[in-house]
Amino acid sequence: MKEIQYKDIVQAIRDCIIYSGTNLPQDSYKALQNAYENEKSPVCKEVLKQLLENADIASNEARPLCQDTGLAVFFVKVGEDVKIKGGSLKKAINEGTEKGYKDGYLRASTCHWDTRANLKDEVGYNLPAIIHFDLVEGDELEIEYAAKGGGSENVSRATVFAPAKGRKGIVEYVKQVISDAGPNPCPPLTVGVGIGGTFEKAVISSKHALFRELGSVNPDPVLDSMEKELMVELNKLGIGAMGMGGTQTVLGVHIEKNPCHIASLPVSVNVQCHSSRHTVIKF
Amino acid sequence: MSKTYHLTTPLSEEDVCQLKAGDIVYLNGIVYTARDAAHKKLVDLLDEGKELPFDMKGAVIYFVGPTPPKPGDPIGSAGPTTSYRMDSYSPKLINEQGLKGMIGKGKRNQDVIDACVKSKAIYFGATGGAGALLARQIKSAEVIAYPELGPEAIRKIEVVDFPLTVINDTYGQDMYLMGRAQYEIKD
Numbered sequence A: 001m002k003e004i005q006y007k008d009i010v011q012a013i014r015d016c017i018i019y020s021g022t023n024l025p026q027d028s029y030k031a032l033q034n035a036y037e038n039e040k041s042p043v044c045k046e047v048l049k050q051l052l053e054n055a056d057i058a059s060n061e062a063r064p065l066c067q068d069t070g071l072a073v074f075f076v077k078v079g080e081d082v083k084i085k086g087g088s089l090k091k092a093i094n095e096g097t098e099k100g101y102k103d104g105y106l107r108a109s110t111c112h113w114d115t116r117a118n119l120k121d122e123v124g125y126n127l128p129a130i131i132h133f134d135l136v137e138g139d140e141l142e143i144e145y146a147a148k149g150g151g152s153e154n155v156s157r158a159t160v161f162a163p164a165k166g167r168k169g170i171v172e173y174v175k176q177v178i179s180d181a182g183p184n185p186c187p188p189l190t191v192g193v194g195i196g197g198t199f200e201k202a203v204i205s206s207k208h209a210l211f212r213e214l215g216s217v218n219p220d221p222v223l224d225s226m227e228k229e230l231m232v233e234l235n236k237l238g239i240g241a242m243g244m245g246g247t248q249t250v251l252g253v254h255i256e257k258n259p260c261h262i263a264s265l266p267v268s269v270n271v272q273c274h275s276s277r278h279t280v281i282k283f
Numbered sequence B: 001m002s003k004t005y006h007l008t009t010p011l012s013e014e015d016v017c018q019l020k021a022g023d024i025v026y027l028n029g030i031v032y033t034a035r036d037a038a039h040k041k042l043v044d045l046l047d048e049g050k051e052l053p054f055d056m057k058g059a060v061i062y063f064v065g066p067t068p069p070k071p072g073d074p075i076g077s078a079g080p081t082t083s084y085r086m087d088s089y090s091p092k093l094i095n096e097q098g099l100k101g102m103i104g105k106g107k108r109n110q111d112v113i114d115a116c117v118k119s120k121a122i123y124f125g126a127t128g129g130a131g132a133l134l135a136r137q138i139k140s141a142e143v144i145a146y147p148e149l150g151p152e153a154i155r156k157i158e159v160v161d162f163p164l165t166v167i168n169d170t171y172g173q174d175m176y177l178m179g180r181a182q183y184e185i186k187d
Helices: A006-022 A026-038 A042-061 A089-103 A163-181 A199-209 A221-235 B013-017 B036-047 B090-097 B110-118 B131-135 B147-152 B175-183
Strands: A002-005 A071-079 A082-085 A130-136 A141-148 A157-161 A189-197 A250-260 A265-272 A278-282 B004-008 B024-033 B060-062 B101-104 B122-125 B138-145 B154-168
Touching (some): A006 A082, A006 A089, A006 A278, A026 A042, A071 A089, A130 A199, A157 A163, A163 A250, A163 A265, A199 A250, B090 B110
Parallel strands (some): A071 A130, B024 B060
Antiparallel strands (some): A157 A265, B122 B154, B138 B154
């Protein structure tokens, strides 16, 4: 049994949220640099230059990269042999989230679905966090965090196909979703695709796919080839940085798969903007 | 070929009619911030026959909900939000109140594009996700209405050489469609 202190989790989450809000992770920065090098459109090249400059300013002056500092999304793997001392894990994550957003001068973006009233006083500053727990063997605690903005979330889509649609149907669907989204989700994008499972499993997988390092290779050869095919196809759409028309529309396509029911082929496309703020904490 | 302009608010009909989709504009002067919640309140005021909290004639509205300012700063990070959420409100402000400019990101619907042609207004794009960079061009900020909306309150801000691209002009052109048509590869 490994004991982890409640206050240590709060502190680690607070610090990681402040750091993520103001520092673009290396993989995202490098992907933007590559897009800048490869972009053919002078207008989009200028946009990409601004984005790299923005990342430098944010990091040097500890300012939020974007005013949409997102909802806080966590994927948490809890080892069965982990014991949290001094409070519950869920509470620690929420407390760390509130502290991070407040202390880092990040925006409180949670509101009531109907009245649209900000929940910062009623529920907590940018609370509740969106947390996906998974119970695993062992004595490790792994917390993956990403800040998820609204503009890219608003263009995300999911469906359940009949199995006959197959790989071709999935590729067409992803192309349609990104084409319809156009300039709205702040391209160049990371595109998370979840295939299989049940309806909600596909959606959660597509979210988790966004947490993967940009530029990393999918270990599944079939998914790897689909990712490469989609990169080419999506860049052919001509949307470009901020939709101004260009050759660099996506920075990465990440696919996760699950076994399906014999009757269905669920597919979900979760879109992330160019400001892909994600990180991992391990205890 | 796109041109570069330096303009100061309030914008005149002459200012906006010279602009074409794809042109670069560095904007100076007073701009008002408002997102969906504030737009709804503005349109409600008009429906009730009441006065607006600022003069809309020649005005430019920036669709933004900034982060809280750090101590000593006028404003936090302040990049544009997605504009379609204001589509149902903008035509009324353009056609009936003389709004001349909107700053945001992403597509507008045909009603907004038509209003820009009919009543001579411009939809400008600012670079989404460049909130730290854009905040540098904002010299002052003051909440003038709806403080209870927090980040969505209406702020009167002063901008200096605020970098913009003309997306929808007064001739019905759309930079997003023009740009994409140039680079889309159809099999």
